[in-house]
Amino acid sequence: MRRLVLAAGTALVLLGAPACTGEDEPQEAANVIAPRAPGESSSPATADQIAALAEEQGHNEADVVYLVQMIEHHGQALEMTDLAPERHRREGIGGIADRISAAQGPEITAMEGWLETHVFGPARENPAHQNFCGLEGDGGHHEEGEVPACDLQVEHGEMPGMVSDEDMGRLEAADGDAFDRLFVELMSAHHRGAVTMAEEVLENGRDQTVMKMANDLIAEQNTEIDRMEAVLENED
Numbered sequence: 375m376r377r378l379v380l381a382a383g384t385a386l387v388l389l390g391a392p393a394c395t396g397e398d399e400p401q402e403a404a405n406v407i408a409p410r411a412p413g414e415s416s417s418p419a420t421a422d423q424i425a426a427l428a429e430e431q432g433h434n435e436a437d438v439v440y441l442v443q444m445i446e447h448h449g450q451a452l453e454m455t456d457l458a459p460e461r462h463r464r465e466g467i468g469g470i471a472d473r474i475s476a477a478q479g480p481e482i483t484a485m486e487g488w489l490e491t492h493v494f495g496p497a498r499e500n501p502a503h504q505n506f507c508g509l510e511g512d513g514g515h516h517e518e519g520e521v522p523a524c525d526l527q528v529e530h531g532e533m534p535g536m537v538s539d540e541d542m543g544r545l546e547a548a549d550g551d552a553f554d555r556l557f558v559e560l561m562s563a564h565h566r567g568a569v570t571m572a573e574e575v576l577e578n579g580r581d582q583t584v585m586k587m588a589n590d591l592i593a594e595q596n597t598e599i600d601r602m603e604a605v606l607e608n609e610d
Contacts, residue, residue: 466605535567
């Protein structure tokens with residue numbers, strides 16, 4: 375387990391340079407998916423569910439935790455796609471790796487930008503703002519002039535779909551057909567884990583931008599799973 379203490383003053387060091395978030399632009403309402411029990415397919419939320427969600431204001435702890443964890447999750451996917459150019463055999467695998475990299479790099483930037491705007495920026499501007507993480511309660515007592523910390527845990531091994539160090543080593547050592555098959559196996563599991571995380575934040579989160587990010591991720595990564603499986607079937 376790796377504990378990540380996200381203090382406002384160190385946000386850029388931990389998460390990289392944030393992107394502009396376009397706060398002045400109108401935001402499109404999220405196409406909300408209603409999660410179901412494990413093993414059941416997700417379905418569109420009802421009008422009442424969407425209306426209830428639209429009435430919610432601000433963000434909560436689930437939104438913040440999701441983005442912090444998904445940045446880490448996406449980061450590992452980029453490590454995997456970086457291995458593909460020199461190892462893959464099937465042309466389709468190379469194309470899929472390129473698409474994943476092209477999509478998830480900007481998504482990391484967008485998530486970092488949201489955290490900067492809604493979490494770290496407000497804390498730097500007003501250190502007395504106790505609840506900048508969206509956590510319950512006032513976040514505890516802070517001395518005058520002290521920047522409050524958003525104390526979250528990023529547990530590498532407990533996030534769904536994360537690849538173990540052993541399996542990452544296997545992927546690095548593989549080549550050709552063996553690489554293609556292992557890449558599809560590990561990346562498909564990685565994508566399914568990300569979908570699980572996105573469905574959880576749709577159920578427990580509050581922020582409309584985070585909801586939109588999660589919905590887009592579900593559609594994108596389910597499509598990529600289908601593409602990877604098709605490549606193995608069609609390019610043998």
